[in-house]
Amino acid sequence: MSEYGFDTLLIHAGARPDPATGARQTPIYQTTAYVFRDADHAAALFNLQEVGFIYSRLTNPTVAVLQEKMAMLEGGQGAVCCSSGHAAQIMALFPLMGPGKNIVVSTRLYGGSITQFSQTIHRFGWSAKFVDFDDMDAVAAAIDDDTRAVFCESIANPGGYITDLDAAAKVASDAGLPLIVDNTSATPYLCRPIEHGATLVVHSMTKFLTGNGTVTGGVVVDSGTFDWSASGKFPSLSEPEPAYHGLKFHETFGPLAFTFHGIAVGLRDLGMTLNPQAAHYTLMGIETLSLRMKKHVGNAEKVAGWLEGHAAVEGVTYAGLPSSPYHSRVAQICPKGAGGLFTVALKGGYEACVKFVDSLELFSHVANLGDTRSLVIHSASTTHRQLSEEQQIAAGAAPNVVRISIGIEDADDLIRDLDQALAKAST
Structure with missing residues (x-):
């Protein structure tokens, strides 16, 4: 549907009539599990050889529509929805980081994000360096051999400051690192960070996307453009995954490597699942975003x-x-x-x-x-x-x-x- 305009995508992206009933609005699939056709079908799903629904901690039809919609609205290859904006930030970092690794982040962030990055991530053995993103030389200088990502907000909360995403993307690219942009305050209606060089885009869908103050939700959208195998810095994506018999996510899934890892490992093990009713409310909110x-x-x-x-x-x-x-x-x-x-x-x-x-x-x-x-x-x-x-x-x-x-x-x-x-x- 990439040939359609933004307002058309708000309504139609990812959303098709329900094949069982013909329902025009995306149903709330309020179910925990899904019946397999047979043993071979179940094995193929668990081996990531076939895409489908297994268990709602991982995948759910209502949430899948929202993921497809968000990927298309942001111009990305894939998306992973989760339970909140804070969950989305951890989900974005999870495949990239490891003990002793750091991220370079903007000083102009939501207060909860500052706490998450300055305090909570230490419990994973990660750390953050806070830098004024109006000084890109300082951002570049803060990057070292242990840095694994650069993080900022497109329109910073609370001040409404606008980040020079093109400059931030160049700094990150020159260092061989992904740029992660929190696009919550702007939404893809005002800003599409991937078009400015962002690798990953995160949202608290709780805010403008849902727009009605009813549910919490988060999403990570992957541009699909980053070479996770180029530097050896991202082994979770480039090296054999023991839990899937040595499968290499980037080699196997290419531009969808991050998305598949986010579902098959991130949601599987962190469990930050978005419930289908929340996804439904968010889908209804997005229809009127423009x-x-x-x-x-x-x-x-x-x-x-x-x-x-x-x-x-x-x-x-x-x-x-x-x-x-x-x-x-x-x-x-x-x-x-x-x-x-x-x-x-x-x-x-x-x-x-x-x-x-x-x-x-x-x-x-x-x-x-x-x-x-x-x-x-x-x-x-x-x-x-x-x-x-x-x-x-x-x-x-x-x-x-x-x-x-x-x-x-x-x-x-x-x-x-x-x-x-x-x-x-x-x-």
Whole structure:
């Protein structure tokens, strides 16, 4: 279906009428296991000689439709869905890493990702080097013989900063490493990182892709372009796999090597499975992605412009504003707009931020983003609370900063709500 336009793919990619019933919407296949035709069929599936359904920890028909859709929307060869965005990050790294290996990551990441990379992955014997991705020379300098990947966000959460993906991809390519891009805030409607040289794209599908705040989910999309056998640095993909009688994933599956490994080893052993009902909700959300993202962007441009001129506001980070140092990257990386996420710094500091959040009426105070509803959170006291103040500032979540995710309501209503809350926060 690659010949179809993006909006057509949102509806039709991966989704076919159910062969048993003719159902037009993808059914929820709420089943644990699948009957084999015979013993030879079962053996072929378990030997990866035939593609099919075995057990829903590994594969499920509802989830398979979502995987195919996401691969096509991102322009990749294959995709593996899992239980959350954080699960997707571990799934992306799992075949690449080993004890003593490291990744080079952007300082501008979601606070939970910073914690995952700076703390939790140490338990696997992995480590992360945090670098400002506005300085590509520093990114290149941070790479050493034990580095196995470069990681950044296309539109960084919480500040809405846009990463120069082309430059990051060149640095990674020159070092013979995969570039992993978290595309959660942009979605493939605004940005397709593979077109800028990314090897893997990860999403928290919980956010803009689903769009309705109902379920969590993650996905890893593989470009299928990386040569996993070239350097000897990725033995999980290039060398014999003992659990499959010495099968070499890259030699056997070529551009689908990472995808097959993610299912046959990653989901098999880590068990970060996406349930079929969550996949169903996400599929329904994706159908309206273009319509929603256009409204998110239009509202964000109007609201951010208004906030920038408010007397109580110290600054707004939205890249869609001409004043943003990242404005020039919008046309290059996100030509349809800078997204619906940004931060606002208040002149009254930490206490003003708390008053502001507590005074809002239309905006929901939640630890989420990308909903149809407008959302707000004070990152320094919540999502980034576990970080030092230095780390908070580096991540764009300083104590005087509030993160705003603009929804698809009437922009004038949002502005009125912000205005009354800023007035209360200033007293």
